[in-house]
Amino acid sequence: MTQVEEPLRYPIPAGNALDPPEEWARLRDRCPVAHVTLPSGDGATLVTRYDDVRQVLSDPRFTRTGPGRGARVSAEDGGVFDSEMASVLPQHGPEHLRWRRMIGKWFTAKRMNALRPGIEAMAERLVDDMVAQGGPADLKAGLGFPLPVWVICDMLGVPDADRDRFAHWSDMLLSMTRFSQEEMRAAHAEFGAYLAAHIAAKRAEPGDDILSALIAETDAEGNPLSDVVLISTGIGLLVAGHETTANMIAKMVAMLLADRSRWERLLEDRSLVRTAVEEALRMDANSGFGMVRYFDEDVELAGTVLPAGTTAVCSMAAANRDESAFADASEMDLHRSPNPHLAFGAGAHACIGQPLARTELQAVLDVLLRRLPTLELAVGAEDLRRVEGLVVGGLTELPVRW
Incomplete structure (x- = not known):
């Protein structure tokens, strides 16, 4: 397979906020491993086919990049890809699996079932506030953005x-081009100092939260986890659990309202909520940067x-969107099952949250269908705007009315 000679600029620009770049289909068909230039100016290889992406993400030989290792994502150090988190937390092997097991205890089906009533109650209160203020409203600002940060704050x-400070730090740490190196480093230092004080308080007075539980854990040598590891874990949970979900809430609702027959089908059959969420995750063409892997050895791919x-x-x-993996891959099918999408990655580094x-x-989605059945976009889908300069993709706002 021949690679393109002139490197593409990555991320690849797209037209409408909900639509994929036209270049994707051509790359999958003719150039599934392509030379690209990252925002830093460094070169990398872009992988776009389903089987190839799954192979790279699932192969333990391919590791994450870090400071001084592999291409830089941003020209400015200090963002999530270039922070000390990448070197403090174990990135592969038995230590990584041990760390994931410690964290994974907080993301079991039993814990999620216990959390759901509280999440729905918070969503109800946020919808109440939107309704009280009257429409049209920005559903991202009113619901999508505050809900996940409330959940993460509760878990920590x-x-x-x-929570507003947490949201600000999350935005800064996920920047590629929106903030300067000085601003990102300052945010990292501020957040680290906050968490250090928070951890000290939890040591003195533990609670029913993930940091209190981790304070009581030990590493492979039987030693307590260091403050540096605890702080990096807190930062990791925030950047992984807030911004991505906040943006996905808005994008999911936008996709369902862009063709309102989808919303109507969900109103008629609420049992489709689970498969509709999975299909929205698969169809998300504005998901952000993707996952970066570093090859320590020669690899044959496509x-x-x-x-x-x-x-x-x-x-x-x-x-x-690969037609070889999904029938009618460009169509949103609310009944699609099974749906082995890669929105959360694959392999040992698949999203733990x-x-x-x-x-x-x-x-x-359940709350919105129940409370705002007449919900609709307040602008045309073609007028929705992408967030620029962040590692994760999203909409600047989601104007709706009901």
Whole structure:
């Protein structure tokens, strides 16, 4: 398979906020491993086919990049890809699996079922506020953005009064081009200092939260987890659990309202909520940067030998539109099942918080269908605007009325 000679600029621009770049289909068909130039100016290889993306993400030989290792995503250090989190938290092997098991205890089906009533109650209160203020309203600002940060703050044992600060730090740490190196480093330092004080308080007075539980854990040598590991874990949970879900709530509702017959089908049959959420995750063409992997050895992929030292960017969103993996891949099918999409990645680094994200998305959709059955877009779908300069994709706002 021949790669394109002139590197593409990545991320690849698209037209409408809900539509995929036209380039994706061509790349999957003719150039599934393509040379691209990242925002930093560094070169990388873009992978777009379903089987190839799944292979790279599932192969334990392919590891995450980090400071001084592989291509830089942003020209400015200090964002989530270039923070010390990448070197403090174990990235592969037995230590990584041990860390995931400790965190994974907080994302079991039993815990998610216990959390759901509280999530729905918070969604109800946020909808009440939107209705009281009157339409049209920005559903992202009124519901999509505040709900996930409330959930993460609750899981970390953080007071609700601090959630706006958490949202700000999340925005800064996920920047590629929106903020300067100085601003991102300052946000990282501020958040680290906050969590250090919060952890000290939890040591003195533990609560029923994930940080209190981790304080009581030990590492492989039987030693307590260091503050650096606890702080990096808190930062990781915030950036993984807030911005992505906040944006996905808005994008999911936008997709369902862009063709309002989809919303009508859900009103008629609420049992479709689960499969509709999965299909929205698969159809998300504005999911963000993708997952980055570093090759320590030569790798053959789609007929091309990629040399050791290659940085690969896996576009799960492009892979989720692959006709070889999904029948009628460009069509949104609310009944689609099974739906083995790659929105949460694959392999040892698949998103550990995906049970929480699914619970939040399903809860929000159930509440909106019940409370605002007449919900509709207040602008044309073609007028929705993308967030630019963040690692995760999203809409700047979602104007709705009811």
